[in-house]
Structure formats: C-alpha cells, structure tokens
Amino acid sequence: MRDDNAKTSADTRSRILDAAEVLFMxxxxxxxxxxxxxxxAGVNLAAVNYHFGTKELLIQEVFRRRLTDLNNARLVVLDQMEAEAGGAPLKPSRIVDAFFGTALRMAADVEGGGHTFMCLLGRTYTEPNEFVRKFLAEEYAECVERFLSALYRALPExxxxxxxxxxHFMMGAMSYAIAGTDALQLVTGKFDDEHPSRLAPRLMSFLLGGLRAPLADFGSNP
Amino acid sequence: MRDDNAKTSADTRSRILDAAEVLFMxxxxxxxxxxxxxxxAGVNLAAVNYHFGTKELLIQEVFRRRLTDLNNARLVVLDQMEAEAGGAPLKPSRIVDAFFGTALRMAADVEGGGHTFMCLLGRTYTEPNEFVRKFLAEEYAECVERFLSALYRALPExxxxxxxxxxHFMMGAMSYAIAGTDALQLVTGKFDDEHPSRLAPRLMSFLLGGLRAPLADFGSNP
DNA sequence: GTCTATATAGAGATAGAC
DNA sequence: GTCTATCTCTATATAGAC
Structure with a gap:
C-alpha cells in the first residue's frame, strides 16, 4: 500500500468488489x-454504475471473479487424478475431497477473503432472487457434471x-457448515472460537459417512 | 368457504399470514x-399495520404460528420415547427421526402449506437479517437442547x-434438501418430479450415515 | 474517471373518514 | 375493522460539469 488516500483508478474496481462481497454476506x-x-469502499456513489453498469451486474462480478478460480481448481485436481488412474474408477473419498475439500480450503482463507466469499456463496444457493440462482447454475454446470460423472463411475452399483x-445433501451440509455456523452458535452457546480450518476434517468424515450410508428401501409404500 | 368475496374480519389475519408465507419464500x-x-391476500394495504404493527412483527408471526407446533411435535415424540425407555439411553436413529423426521413430515404436507413453510425456514437459518436469526434462535433453544442431551446420552463415547x-451438519443437509432442491435442479437437469414425501427416506439414511461416520483425526496438525 | 446534483420510483407507515 | 390518501424516507440510476 503506497498511501492511505491513494486510490488509483484500477484500485477503485477492486475496492468496490471487496466491499460489496463483505456487505452482501x-x-x-x-x-x-x-x-x-x-x-x-471509500469511492463515489456513481463509481459503481460507471464500472459495473447496474447492481445486478455488480453482484454477478462479485461471484464470477472467485467462482471461476474455485471451479478451475476443482477441475485441475480431478483432471490430475483421472490422468493418474488411466481410465480406472477413482475412490469416492478422493472425488469428494477434490470437490468439497477444495472449497473448504478456500473457506479456511480468512485473510484473503475466501472465508467471506464462501459464506456468501453458501447463503446464495437458496437465494430467492431468480437471476442470481440462474447465474450460479450456469457457472457451476460444467464442474458439477464432471464430478457427478466421476462419482457414477466410482459407484456403479x-x-x-x-x-x-x-x-445435493453434501452441498447442503457444506454450505451450512460454512455459512450457518453463526445460527447454531446462537442457539447452543458457541463452537468455542475454532478457526475455520478446523472444520474441514470434521465435515469431510461426515460427508463420506453420508455418501457411503446403506441405501434406504424406497419401493415399499409410494 | 362460504363465498368468494366474503372476507370475515377473523379471516383477514390468516389471509395475510398465508400470503406472506408464500411470498417470503x-x-x-x-x-x-x-x-x-x-x-x-386480497386485503387493504393498511390491514397489515393494523393487525401486526410492523413488517418485522408480521415476519415473526409467520414463523411463530408454525414453529411452535413443529417443536412441540418433536418434543412429544422425544418425551414418549424417553418415558418408554425408562432412563436407558435411546437409539441414535430414533432421536434423529424424532427431530428430522418430524420436520420432513411437515415438509411433505404440500397442500396445508407445510412444504412452503419448511422451504422458508430452511432459507432463514442463514438469513442475514439479525433480528430474524435471533428470534429463530430463541424459538429453537429449548428443543435443540433437549435433543442434544438425548444424543449425548445415546453416544457417550x-x-x-x-x-x-x-x-449442525444434519441441519444443513436437511435445510438444503428441502429449500435448495430448485438450485441443483437447474444445474443438473432435475430430480424428475418427485413428491416431497419421497425425500424423507433418502435423507434419513444419509443423515444417519453421517452421524455414525468414523471420527477423523483432529489432533495431528493444528 | 470522478464528482455533484437530481430524476424517478418504490418502500413502510399513518391520519382520519367511514 | 376497513379504506383512501398521503407523509417521509430511501433506493437505483443518470446527466453533465470537471
């Protein structure tokens, strides 16, 4: 940082995005x-419309800038595992870790804003606002398809x-684990003050237990 | 229903609550x-303020009228199970069913509005609005404490x-399973058109698998 | 690119007639 | 209890000077 009052024009955009991310959360x-x-953000009111057009487009950009990285990171891990396996199915636990573990590692980054963003993202899956849901669905489509395919091959039975x-259940558990911890905290009297990085191993074992659970009997009474 | 245009004064209150529930969701x-x-709701604009005072109080009443019943129903089941057991610890699966199964049965009631309400409730756990979170926490406190105590005794090890x-993870999975199904539906191309009652057995086996999962190793690297 | 000033629309809430 | 009319506040967005 060169000066407290120095707002280079390039900075203005980022300052708006950073401030919006926290406030939206x-x-x-x-x-x-x-x-x-x-x-x-310490910028002029008109700057948002100048740089992003409308509030909706600002919201999209808040998500886009981090979501692209997150899903790319997920796919890099998956690509690498599949290349190593050479056509053989992967272990379910490794697939789950590539998808959910990668997100949890982003959520553990408190200082860089990853934690804030993952809280926001968790809330937004159930966001009433339709344009946001549609936008998220498009951003996620490819990545989710790839991981589902991997799971189908890993669990052919x-x-x-x-x-x-x-x-879907795993997505829900993760989103709440990150975004909703405050809520239960109010009810039960706190999870102490555990750092977000402590969450990952607890959640991963829960997710794998759920994924591997014996199947219920669905045919009985419709 | 006696007449399409007959709005008895007692009805006005309910009509507002019903309409608000759907629209909030x-x-x-x-x-x-x-x-x-x-x-x-087909009522006059001033009627809300007359009957409920403010919008915040209307929101509270939307939750209160159903949440009281839900948590009472949960506690009735728990009381009965504990009375039958006569001091012995309960099976974890029965405790989970009393808490989450009861909610899922409410969510399966599409026509009576239970489904709408459970969608709304699921979203609201991660609601940014502070007064709503605080209100929910108070409404839930007693019930959650009772169920946690039962689980502590059921799983002393x-x-x-x-x-x-x-x-907490189970709460997240359930909330998303009910409220967030639309979201994944957009991504993956639908869960067909399954009735909400089909959800319960799938979710229950997932939750129990997660609850029983082997514990991760937390001590290793802090 | 940044700012001031403002246009326009919609919100929650209420006073007072009926 | 219900209605009309309206007050007041705040929102997004933009036009135009610098």
Missing amino acids: EHGFDGTSMRMITGS VERKEILWRF | EHGFDGTSMRMITGS VERKEILWRF
Missing part, C-alpha cells in the same frame, strides 16, 4: 445499498439418482 | 413489499463437541 443483496458499498441426491 | 423478506402481500458439529 452481512446484509444480503437487497439489504445492501449502493451507498453502503461506496461508503465502505448405486443408482444414479441416489448419487445425485447425496451430492 | 419466493422473494425473501426484503424482496417482498407490503403491497405485494396485501395484493395477494463420542466427544460432545463432535456431536454438536454433526447435529
């Missing part, structure tokens, strides 16, 4: 006004629909 | 205006902190 999209964002459901 | 709290609610985390 704390107050939601509708609960965060442009004035809050520009005030927190399990019905595909069942794997799909369990992937 | 579809558009969130900030995304739902008083005008949307009164328009959908497992560290209490670990049980607390896994309860």
Whole structure:
C-alpha cells in the first residue's frame, strides 16, 4: 500500500468488489445499498454504475471473479487424478475431497477473503432472487457434471439418482457448515472460537459417512 | 368457504399470514413489499399495520404460528420415547427421526402449506437479517437442547463437541434438501418430479450415515 | 474517471373518514 | 375493522460539469 488516500483508478474496481462481497454476506443483496458499498469502499456513489453498469451486474462480478478460480481448481485436481488412474474408477473419498475439500480450503482463507466469499456463496444457493440462482447454475454446470460423472463411475452399483441426491445433501451440509455456523452458535452457546480450518476434517468424515450410508428401501409404500 | 368475496374480519389475519408465507419464500423478506402481500391476500394495504404493527412483527408471526407446533411435535415424540425407555439411553436413529423426521413430515404436507413453510425456514437459518436469526434462535433453544442431551446420552463415547458439529451438519443437509432442491435442479437437469414425501427416506439414511461416520483425526496438525 | 446534483420510483407507515 | 390518501424516507440510476 503506497498511501492511505491513494486510490488509483484500477484500485477503485477492486475496492468496490471487496466491499460489496463483505456487505452482501452481512446484509444480503437487497439489504445492501449502493451507498453502503461506496461508503465502505471509500469511492463515489456513481463509481459503481460507471464500472459495473447496474447492481445486478455488480453482484454477478462479485461471484464470477472467485467462482471461476474455485471451479478451475476443482477441475485441475480431478483432471490430475483421472490422468493418474488411466481410465480406472477413482475412490469416492478422493472425488469428494477434490470437490468439497477444495472449497473448504478456500473457506479456511480468512485473510484473503475466501472465508467471506464462501459464506456468501453458501447463503446464495437458496437465494430467492431468480437471476442470481440462474447465474450460479450456469457457472457451476460444467464442474458439477464432471464430478457427478466421476462419482457414477466410482459407484456403479448405486443408482444414479441416489448419487445425485447425496451430492445435493453434501452441498447442503457444506454450505451450512460454512455459512450457518453463526445460527447454531446462537442457539447452543458457541463452537468455542475454532478457526475455520478446523472444520474441514470434521465435515469431510461426515460427508463420506453420508455418501457411503446403506441405501434406504424406497419401493415399499409410494 | 362460504363465498368468494366474503372476507370475515377473523379471516383477514390468516389471509395475510398465508400470503406472506408464500411470498417470503419466493422473494425473501426484503424482496417482498407490503403491497405485494396485501395484493395477494386480497386485503387493504393498511390491514397489515393494523393487525401486526410492523413488517418485522408480521415476519415473526409467520414463523411463530408454525414453529411452535413443529417443536412441540418433536418434543412429544422425544418425551414418549424417553418415558418408554425408562432412563436407558435411546437409539441414535430414533432421536434423529424424532427431530428430522418430524420436520420432513411437515415438509411433505404440500397442500396445508407445510412444504412452503419448511422451504422458508430452511432459507432463514442463514438469513442475514439479525433480528430474524435471533428470534429463530430463541424459538429453537429449548428443543435443540433437549435433543442434544438425548444424543449425548445415546453416544457417550463420542466427544460432545463432535456431536454438536454433526447435529449442525444434519441441519444443513436437511435445510438444503428441502429449500435448495430448485438450485441443483437447474444445474443438473432435475430430480424428475418427485413428491416431497419421497425425500424423507433418502435423507434419513444419509443423515444417519453421517452421524455414525468414523471420527477423523483432529489432533495431528493444528 | 470522478464528482455533484437530481430524476424517478418504490418502500413502510399513518391520519382520519367511514 | 376497513379504506383512501398521503407523509417521509430511501433506493437505483443518470446527466453533465470537471
């Protein structure tokens, strides 16, 4: 940092994105006004519209800049594992780690903002706002398809629909584990003050237990 | 229903609550205006303030009227099981079913509005709005404490902190399973059109698998 | 690129007639 | 209890000077 008051023009964009990310996480999209964002970022109100056009486009850019990296990181790990395996199916635990572990490692990065972003992302999966959900779905499509395919091959004896459901359940458990910890904290009287990096091993063993659980009997009573 | 246009004064209150429940679920709290609610309920704009005071108090009442029943139903089942057991610890699977199964049965009630409410509730656990989170925490406190105590006694060999985390993970998986199904649906191309009642057995086996998963090794690297 | 000033729309809430 | 009309505040967005 060269000077407290030096706001280079290139910086303005990033300052807005950083401020928006935190405020969206704390107050939601509708609960965060442009004035809050520009005030927190220390830039002029008109700067948001100049750099991003509209508030909706700003929201998209907040997600895009981190989500691209996250999903690329996931795919890099998967590519590498599949190349090493040379056509043989992978171990389910390794697939789960490549997808969920990578996200948890991002969530453990408190200082770089990864934690803030993963909290925001977790909340946004169930976001009412339709354009956000659609945007997320598109950003995720390729990556999710790749991981589901890997799981299908890793667990050929399990019905595909069942794997799909369990992937969904795992997403839910992870999102809450990251975004919703505050909530239960209020109820039960805290998880002490554990650093987010402590979460990963606990969650991973829970996810794998759920994925490997014996199948229920669905045929009985419709 | 006696007449399409007959709005008895006692009805007005319920009509507002029913309309608000659906709209809050579809558009969130900030995304739902008083005008949307009164328009959908077919009542006058001023009626909300007359019957509930403020929008915040309306939100609280939407939750209170169903949450009281849900948590009472959970406690009734737990009380009965504990009475039958006469001091002996319960099976973890039965405790989980009393808490999560009861919620899933409410979520399977599409026509009576239980499904709508459970979607809304699932979203709200990670709601940014602080007063809503605090209100939920208070409404849940007693019930969660009772179920955690039951689990502590059922699993004396497992560290209490670990049980607390896994309860949290189960809450997350359930909330997403109910509220977030739309999201993954967009990504992966649908869960067909399964009725919500089909969800319960799938989720319950996942939750129990997670709860029983072997513990990870936490001591190694801090 | 950055700023001030403002246009326009919509929000929650209420006063007072009925 | 219900309605109309309206107050007040705040939101997003933009036009135009610098």
